[in-house]
Amino acid sequence: MAKWYYKKGEESDVVISTRVRLSRNIADYNFPGRLNPDEKAKINEAVKKAILSAGGAGFSYIEMKDLSRLQAISLAERHLISPEFASENEGSALIISEDESVSIMLNEEDHIKIQVMKSGLATSEVYSAADGIDRVLGDNLTYAFDEKLGYLTSSPTNLGTAMRASVLMHLPALAAENQIFSLANTVSKLGISITGAYGNRRQPAGDIYQVSNQITLGITEETAISNLRSIVMQIAARERTASQRELKDPATEDKIYRALGVLQNVRLINTNEFMHLISSVRLGAVNGIINIPVEKINGLITDIQPATVSLSEGEISSIDARDAARAAKVRDALKI
């Protein structure tokens, strides 16, 4: 079955994907940090049973302790789990759907973290899907919920809706014009954060940014989702205007084609350089300069991350061999 990230979504020129995460805890249990293995196992069992009883036939249940380090990191690279969860294993588990669009982390910082992802801008759809799973679980389990505070979570910053909605945006033109910092400043006043999605925070790789809601208290899920969507649409409009400006400079077209030429020919490439070059190629693709489907590029960005590449070739250990395997995948994907 094709993974969700190989599908094309709305506003896909600028928006890569949308994700919603709902944090839930079961009443009468401590938060995971203070649970013993037996208690964690009971929670895992209860959630698994609830999902399967609701007819979740396409779902797999995975105990984190059964995964190699590489497998766990690859799950984080595919956004199925948080990076922190990749180093958990005592009593943590994961439920994922076949196309990897739905994942449920069990005994991460909270008992249950329901996550739904979709290509493009799809805030309502992913929220509805997450909400559906939440209802199924809510029918079978008693959530830790306070009439005044809302859902109780181990981190106070999630109290209330306990919902994080985030949108992955590709903003090469705004980044080239050094507009991201002031943009992030502006939207932070509206309860929205913009952070680099790959690489380190100061030098986000591939000009890909995560735009997400920060407010969970005193707001409904619907309002938070609709605020996020409206800000994303405004950022997208600004990116489009900036990219038209950038593309008027012949040096931009040159940069796009050179990046494509390198990626179509590399024999060795690391993740950082790939991210840098694919950003130009993606800009060219969404502006009709290069004829490569954008969903292919999005999928490639996921597939060439270090652990995922290593795994696809049967646990490669040397960096040179991994860079060579990545190069082969890149050449193959970007053939025109």
Added chain:
Amino acid sequence: MAKWYYKKGEESDVVISTRVRLSRNIADYNFPGRLNPDEKAKINEAVKKAILSAGGAGFSYIEMKDLSRLQAISLAERHLISPEFASENEGSALIISEDESVSIMLNEEDHIKIQVMKSGLATSEVYSAADGIDRVLGDNLTYAFDEKLGYLTSSPTNLGTAMRASVLMHLPALAAENQIFSLANTVSKLGISITGAYGNRRQPAGDIYQVSNQITLGITEETAISNLRSIVMQIAARERTASQRELKDPATEDKIYRALGVLQNVRLINTNEFMHLISSVRLGAVNGIINIPVEKINGLITDIQPATVSLSEGEISSIDARDAARAAKVRDALKI
């Protein structure tokens, strides 16, 4: 008619071309620096007549004053004249054959400079051809010749045979291994010099070097030619060994393919960057990694030099337009 540099010669993996220049002066005239326009015109006329009477039907006679600055520089880029000659015009003239393999500079530093070029290693052939022209001219004119010193020339460094033979070599592997400097040191003791053929002397562009004889006094032309040939063959052997060593490193193959990818896709490129990248592409081509004929690459190196590119598009003046025109030529030539 195809230019000589679009033909493939011997040892063409390492040797780009061979050139011989013979300097001659006519007795009873001062050297060109001390001639008046009338005297120069007489010399030009006499040489022109001698060449045409010998049946040189394919030759053109050009007065330097009739050329634009761009046209003159383009002749130097195609090695038809010396760079210094490009800024001469008062009374200087040029005779060239249709395929540009033969050129005769009139009233450069000496009255007559006969030059013959050929692709690949062809020391004897180019010497014989130059010698043939020399005989024709010698039958019609009285050369300034001294029984003891040989041919008299305006620069004392040319006295004797007044012959400069030079071979253009592509030495990317020896350059990568920083071996050129010590090589140049060694061969200088044998009366041979190695200098960068393009760019400045400290940073030769494209790893292309000119290997030429320095001794003209107390040596026959045949001996000078045969010494040069034997040293070129030794350098070529060392370059081949070094390139096999370099190609064992996967990073070398990666560099070759990336260079090709960039050149096949550029929209803007200056001469220096082109020279840098084509060096890798040529290394790949001569080692069977890239399927592009080496003579096509050699021709391209000549055709993309600044004045030659500008002229081919009808005297381009802006640097951006020239870089774009060069990029188009490069893409076209390197299509596989």
